[in-house]
Amino acid sequence: xxxxxxxxxxxxxxxxxxxxxxxxxxxxxxxxxxxxxxxxxxxxxxxxxxxxxxxxxxxxxxxxxxxxxxxxxxxxxxxxxxxxxxxxxxxxxxxxxxxxxxxxxxxxxxxxxxxxxxxxxxxxxxxxxxxxxxxxxxxxxxxxxxxxxxxxxxxxxxxxxxxxxxxxxxxxxxxxxxxxxxxxxxxxxxxxxxxxxxxxxxxxxxxxxxxxxxxxxxxxxxxxxxxxxxxxxxxxxxxxxxxxxxxxxxxxxxxxxxxxxxxxxxxxxxxxxxxxxxxxxxxxxxxxxxxxxxxxxxxxxxxxxxxxxxxxxxxxxxxxxxxxxxxxxxxxxxx
Amino acid sequence: xxxxxxxxxxxxxxxxxxxxxxxxxxxxxxxxxxxxxxxxxxxxxxxxxxxxxxxxxxxxxxxxxxxxxxxxxxxxxxxxxxxxxxxxxxxxxxxxxxxxxxxxxxxxxxxxxxxxxxxxxxxxxxxxxxxxxxxxxxxxxxxxxxxxxxxxxxxxxxxxxxxxxxxxxxxxxxxxxxxxxxxxxxxxxxxxxxxxxxxxxxxxxxxxxxxxxxxxxxxxxxxxxxxxxxxxxxxxxxxxxxxxxxxxxxxxxxxxxxxxxxxxxxxxxxxxxxxxxxxxxxxxxxxxxxxxxxxxxxxxxxxxxxxxxxxxxxxxxxxxxxxxxxxxxxxxxxxxxxxxxxxxxxxxxxxxxxxxxxxxxxxxxxxxxxxxxxxxxxxxxxxxxxxxxxxxxxxxxxxxxxxxxxxxxxxxxxxxxxxxxxxxxxxxxxxxxxxxxxxxxxxxxxxxxxxxxxxxxxxxxxxxxxxxxxxxxxxxxxxxxxxxxxxxxxxxxxxxxxxxxxxxxxxxxxxxxxxxxxxxxxxxxxxxxxxxxxxxxxxxxxxxxxxxxxxxxxxxxxx
Numbered sequence: 001x002x003x004x005x006x007x008x009x010x011x012x013x014x015x016x017x018x019x020x021x022x023x024x025x026x027x028x029x030x031x032x033x034x035x036x037x038x039x040x041x042x043x044x045x046x047x048x049x050x051x052x053x054x055x056x057x058x059x060x061x062x063x064x065x066x067x068x069x070x071x072x073x074x075x076x077x078x079x080x081x082x083x084x085x086x087x088x089x090x091x092x093x094x095x096x097x098x099x100x101x102x103x104x105x106x107x108x109x110x111x112x113x114x115x116x117x118x119x120x121x122x123x124x125x126x127x128x129x130x131x132x133x134x135x136x137x138x139x140x141x142x143x144x145x146x147x148x149x150x151x152x153x154x155x156x157x158x159x160x161x162x163x164x165x166x167x168x169x170x171x172x173x174x175x176x177x178x179x180x181x182x183x184x185x186x187x188x189x190x191x192x193x194x195x196x197x198x199x200x201x202x203x204x205x206x207x208x209x210x211x212x213x214x215x216x217x218x219x220x221x222x223x224x225x226x227x228x229x230x231x232x233x234x235x236x237x238x239x240x241x242x243x244x245x246x247x248x249x250x251x252x253x254x255x256x257x258x259x260x261x262x263x264x265x266x267x268x269x270x271x272x273x274x275x276x277x278x279x280x281x282x283x284x285x286x287x288x289x290x291x292x293x294x295x296x297x298x299x300x301x302x303x304x305x306x307x308x309x310x311x312x313x314x315x316x317x318x319x320x321x322x323x324x325x326x327x328x329x330x331x332x333x334x335x
Numbered sequence: 336x337x338x339x340x341x342x343x344x345x346x347x348x349x350x351x352x353x354x355x356x357x358x359x360x361x362x363x364x365x366x367x368x369x370x371x372x373x374x375x376x377x378x379x380x381x382x383x384x385x386x387x388x389x390x391x392x393x394x395x396x397x398x399x400x401x402x403x404x405x406x407x408x409x410x411x412x413x414x415x416x417x418x419x420x421x422x423x424x425x426x427x428x429x430x431x432x433x434x435x436x437x438x439x440x441x442x443x444x445x446x447x448x449x450x451x452x453x454x455x456x457x458x459x460x461x462x463x464x465x466x467x468x469x470x471x472x473x474x475x476x477x478x479x480x481x482x483x484x485x486x487x488x489x490x491x492x493x494x495x496x497x498x499x500x501x502x503x504x505x506x507x508x509x510x511x512x513x514x515x516x517x518x519x520x521x522x523x524x525x526x527x528x529x530x531x532x533x534x535x536x537x538x539x540x541x542x543x544x545x546x547x548x549x550x551x552x553x554x555x556x557x558x559x560x561x562x563x564x565x566x567x568x569x570x571x572x573x574x575x576x577x578x579x580x581x582x583x584x585x586x587x588x589x590x591x592x593x594x595x596x597x598x599x600x601x602x603x604x605x606x607x608x609x610x611x612x613x614x615x616x617x618x619x620x621x622x623x624x625x626x627x628x629x630x631x632x633x634x635x636x637x638x639x640x641x642x643x644x645x646x647x648x649x650x651x652x653x654x655x656x657x658x659x660x661x662x663x664x665x666x667x668x669x670x671x672x673x674x675x676x677x678x679x680x681x682x683x684x685x686x687x688x689x690x691x692x693x694x695x696x697x698x699x700x701x702x703x704x705x706x707x708x709x710x711x712x713x714x715x716x717x718x719x720x721x722x723x724x725x726x727x728x729x730x731x732x733x734x735x736x737x738x739x740x741x742x743x744x745x746x747x748x749x750x751x752x753x754x755x756x757x758x759x760x761x762x763x764x765x766x767x768x769x770x771x772x773x774x775x776x777x778x779x780x781x782x783x784x785x786x787x788x789x790x791x792x793x794x795x796x797x798x799x800x801x802x803x804x805x806x807x808x809x810x811x812x813x814x815x816x817x818x819x820x821x822x823x824x825x826x827x828x829x830x831x832x833x834x835x836x837x838x839x840x841x842x843x844x845x846x847x848x849x850x851x852x853x854x855x856x857x858x859x860x861x862x863x864x865x866x867x868x869x870x871x872x873x874x875x876x877x878x879x880x881x882x883x884x885x886x887x888x889x890x891x892x893x894x
Contacts (some may be wrong), residue, residue, distance in 0.1 A: 115364055
């Protein structure tokens with residue numbers, strides 16, 4: 001798959017999705033389909049798909065205990081063990097996972113290796129990927145939480161509080177949310193590094209560009225609705241409340257931009273369980289991170305451990321008895 | 336091995352002559368990926384730069400399927416008729432048996448954090464040696480045959496057909512990965528290339544394809560107990576010779592207990608310690624050390640190999656070879672097992688042994704006979720690392736040490752991949768080194784401990800059959816060594832791994848010939864102050880000491 005094809009196929013796919021929603025709502029007036037049926041189907045696919053994938057992973061045995069140890073092991077009592085990077089207990093492994101999931105610990109180690117004349121290898125700090133990844137995931141999470149205001153009436157105070165923090169800078173009318181800018185910025189960075197770093201470009205697939213374009217599309221349509229083309233917020237809330245209460249209503253005059261936004265979000269949800277985005281759940285099951293390095297102290301059981309053919313000592317002695325005898329090595333059987 | 340010894344006497348680095356390229360030239364790496372998409376770039380097998388296939392004889396010894404004569408540059412690899420079916424069935428079976436494999440096929444986001452972490456990519460620039468892409472070689476097949484999107488969308492979903500060229504590509508790159516796990520340290524999801532390489536090699540093995548550098552040691556280990564195929568009487572002869580050499584140097588005449596029943600401890604080392612020149616010095620050092628502490632132990636010819644090339648072959652083979660350790664411990668009625676300086680041996684002991692061949696309920700929980708320390712961390716597997724054992728002795732003041740006896744050595748320490756990233760053995764060896772050697776300098780933080788580089792020869796790659804790849808893979812480690820050599824005058828690269836001792840020596844002879852390689856316990860034995868010692872002017876490798884040893888004196892002063 002060439003770069004051009006990967007990139008353009010993904011971009012065109014997202015543009016096509018936008019067009020479908022636009023034509024569907026503006027042209028064919030399929031407001032109920034786009035406003036209710038598709039969101040329901042998408043959420044159903046998301047929930048069922050996620051559960052299916054997680055159960056499937058979890059049902060596969062973990063034959064060996066293979067943590068990647070990134071700190072001092074537990075050995076002698078006076079040697080300080082790194083209980084998080086090289087846990088020997090389930091609690092330690094759980095803390096390691098917290099660091100991994102909430103702070104992207106491993107990505108934080110990232111550095112750039114450069115070959116300079118000499119020849120001389122040098123290692124430079126490279127935290128941009130970590131920073132962008134963190135900015136992207138957290139702003140996405142906060143934006144999701146902010147959207148709860150559309151599904152709960154009255155709006156819970158934690159959501160209001162979050163909105164207040166998020167619009168801390170108090171610029172623009174309506175107030176600009178920092179996370180909106182962070183999301184767009186981070187996704188753009190993640191996209192540009194795929195395009196401009198030759199190695200990244202070489203390994204990137206349509207399934208790498210597509211979610212980026214899709215999320216960018218969601219961010220942009222969301223931003224347009226909030227900051228530029230005011231949509232009927234009251235109508236939207238009526239619709240979302242209808243969805244959450246399983247009595248879908250399609251109010252008039254919401255605006256096509258909303259339907260495009262909702263369709264892209266629905267696509268993201270439906271696409272999620274079939275894609276690399278499943279890393280969100282998969283990271284919790286990663287056997288190099290989520291288990292303790294205590295194999296020598298506590299036996300790990302492999303459910304499919306089976307007997308194998310070995311070369312026994314008796315066979316060995318039979319093979320070499322004369323040599324062993326001449327060399328004066330002790331024997332089990334003298335002849 | 337003969338090659339290694341030959342080149343060390345030459346003025347011009349031997350490998351430079353063989354390769355026809357100076358280090359400066361070889362280290363000019365072009366990182367620019369080809370214009371063609373990677374799926375369209377067929378694998379090439381450059382002359383004298385691939386590993387030779389497993390020989391029929393050794394395949395048969397260990398019951399491997401489809402033994403045959405073939406060679407990577409050949410057009411026809413003589414694959415079995417239903418090769419595709421075998422391969423895909425094998426894949427399906429492993430997806431069901433290894434959560435790691437299924438998960439690592441599913442969750443990679445291709446963020447590229449692993450790309451410049453692999454020594455083979457850093458030193459060679461081939462994009463298919465970026466761990467992410469090396470894994471995609473197999474992942475693309477997974478998508479095509481085991482995911483709905485891949486079946487329907489094909490290339491757009493990153494899927495591709497399984498062809499003979501794909502098999503050739505998998506063969507090439509599975510043997511340009513040393514299963515060192517450095518990439519897995521940096522992966523945000525802990526995806527472990529070693530795990531993927533291990534499965535890829537198992538799949539190739541189903542088609543009767545593997546490399547002789549791994550399969551011959553496996554076969555020999557199966558029959559004779561060690562990778563080199565040393566027979567029991569040969570080992571005995573060698574050990575007698577080393578005992579005599581020790582006597583000549585130090586005046587101490589020691590016992591060499593072999594296959595002795597009723598000893599307290601069974602001592603298992605990589606077989607390199609019986610023949611490789613640096614390993615042999617380690618053996619001589621160990622004989623002196625154990626004599627000094629009066630250890631009740633035994634060597635064994637049946638388990639004359641701590642290493643386990645089964646790890647580089649298949650999960651089943653790990654178990655088949657490892658089984659000897661417990662079997663021999665049981666037969667000799669020892670209490671517990673002590674393991675020597677070896678790398679992947681410790682990955683097997685720490686992450687596989689208890690699971691595949693345990694429980695070792697016929698052994699006792701390991702206790703140091705000298706200090707009484709219980710090795711709680713090894714209470715199930717009942718096997719203790721010699722660095723743990725020695726660090727405990729030093730801590731309890733049980734060894735009289737004179738580090739000035741190593742003043743001719745300026746040392747740095749290379750963490751071996753497996754004890755680092757599959758165990759976490761970082762402080763024990765450093766504690767020993769700091770107690771036995773006055774001049775110790777670390778390499779840069781980015782390439783030691785969990786971030787250590789591989790020597791370039793692990794996982795069955797440690798041969799000059801694939802010389803260029805080996806030297807390129809070795810480059811990052813040797814380059815860091817060169818850095819501390821230039822900065823601090825380092826002249827000895829210490830390590831705790833037999834493959835390291837051999838491969839780092841090969842690599843350094845090309846990249847930084849001023850530095851030699853050796854084991855940690857060699858320096859320990861050098862520094863031992865033993866009652867009744869004789870005066871001497873050389874260390875255990877017969878290198879002149881800075882200050883001759885006068886019995887009873889430490890650092891030139893009365894003890």
